[in-house]
Amino acid sequence: MNISIRQLEYFLALSQTLNFREAAESCFVTQPALSKQIQLLEDSLGIPLFERDKKHVLLTDKGQVMLNRASNILTALSDMEREAQSFKKPFSGKLRIGVIPTIAPYILPTVVPHLSRLYPDLQLSLHEHRTDQLIHKMLHNQLDLLILALNVELEGLCSTPLYDDPFLLATPIGHPLSSKTVIHKKDLKNQEFLLLEDGHCMRDHALEVCEFAQAKEVPDFRASSLSTLIAMVAAGNGITLLPSIAVSDDPHIKKSLEILPLTKNTPTRTIGFAWRPTTHRSEEFHQLVKIFRDYAPPGAKL
């Protein structure tokens, strides 16, 4: 017998549920149908993919290797189908965009309305996650386009920069540093920084700066979002770094905090797109770059 796409789909489904009935349900077929196809696939490959004793199902080692290949094949097929779609009508259909939390609130509100206006047939589906999860979802064909800070390793993805986003120093009103017009490295020595939770790439950026300037992190506190961070600084609990795009447009922030530029050699993150090399729409992404630049948020440097 020959391996079929359907068998690969059933294989994927079963590997996710590890339960024949549930997997069958998720594929909208009955359990015997799925059992049969899994057996046929195992026969075709000549190796067992699952160990099943009459109560548990689990993926074998070799099954795991085969699963990765199967998953890649299905992704490639899906990309092929979606590219064909986009041939018929570019900028239509579903576009799943993933954005990191320290970028999303400052870019999406301005750009998305323009996108919807320019491409009414494009159904945008927006997802906010941290970098690791974004990359994982991208590689598993759950997202089409990422918007993130490019200063990280993007294993197996293509990327292109959109704009630079310099970091600024934020202190409480009346903080000793706030009298200065520009902050130098030595000004930060032994200052206490409030930072984001683990997993935010901006935390890593900020930590690098702190280490470089011999500053300290406030112990026992990690903010879950930039707004928490801003509130904590405003309440006088410490100082922090904020991305330009997060502060440049917000009069409220400028009243409750002091925002100070750093020296010439300003620490900066590069914001950009990333996508799977086999994506459909790589053409369209290059067009989107222009639009995202046209509607760049205040504070971003082209």
Add this chain to the structure above:
Amino acid sequence: MNISIRQLEYFLALSQTLNFREAAESCFVTQPALSKQIQLLEDSLGIPLFERDKKHVLLTDKGQVMLNRASNILTALSDMEREAQSFKKPFSGKLRIGVIPTIAPYILPTVVPHLSRLYPDLQLSLHEHRTDQLIHKMLHNQLDLLILALNVELEGLCSTPLYDDPFLLATPIGHPLSSKTVIHKKDLKNQEFLLLEDGHCMRDHALEVCEFAQAKEVPDFRASSLSTLIAMVAAGNGITLLPSIAVSDDPHIKKSLEILPLTKNTPTRTIGFAWRPTTHRSEEFHQLVKIFRDYAPPGAKL
């Protein structure tokens, strides 16, 4: 309807023959069966893959793009099946090796017998082509492993070096240069070099050396193989560069030519393996590296 593997296979077949009847034949089905599946595939994708006026069939632009994707998917599937095979029994089944002509005669005769002895279940299939064709065949899943000079761009392939192969100068017996013990760059100025035909990567290597040393190529002659080249030098028609592995083991050559080492900074090619990233057997290839090194030809530098 859903796209099937079989549809992709028929698509590939038709793209090769551009004739429904022949394509059907090559797939061991009747022409209407293939016609139908091609139609279904076009319906699924929503775009025409072939233009057919009642006498000619040709691939559309979009069809070409889809073809590349289809071909990659089929290769991925074939790799998956073959990896499953190799799980059952490593070093068994067909291994298709491609080698460039300036390497094949000096490596294969020594290594292949050992391979056959070590892995009696491995069916070696050896193919001699120039670099460009090897890469093309590799990318089209017609070869599993390449042995070539790594000093070239290997688009989309993985590679690993085996050994270095320095070039030596070959002159006719009694040639003025043959009195020297070592050849320097300046010795080669205005010397007349015999070189290989276009397409041999060794020609490009040698040309670089010639340009660097301001030497000249003999006009109106291009050798089709190293043995022609050697014969032409022996006949006094000029001098040339030869790879160490081609001369170190051959007493006949040493009688009919003068073989002279070049200066310390010896021009050298690196001989190595290359394979598709998705290949089955990448494990086995790393084992083969050891064996190829164990039976390295005289003249090769590990």
Add this chain to the structure above:
DNA sequence: TCATATTGATTACTTTTTCTTATGAACATC
């Protein structure tokens, strides 16, 4: 402990898909 529920495999039968055979329409060639 025994009734009950849940697991994946198996069987018999139905539906769907894919194939073959036979044929038709459009175009070249002689």
Add this chain to the structure above:
DNA sequence: GATGTTCATAAGAAAAAGTAATCAATATGA
């Protein structure tokens, strides 16, 4: 204009994949 191509189409046979019902083996809980 007869003949031999081409690809498309239609009808029915063969193959594949599905459902429904059931089984055997294992857990769970009164």
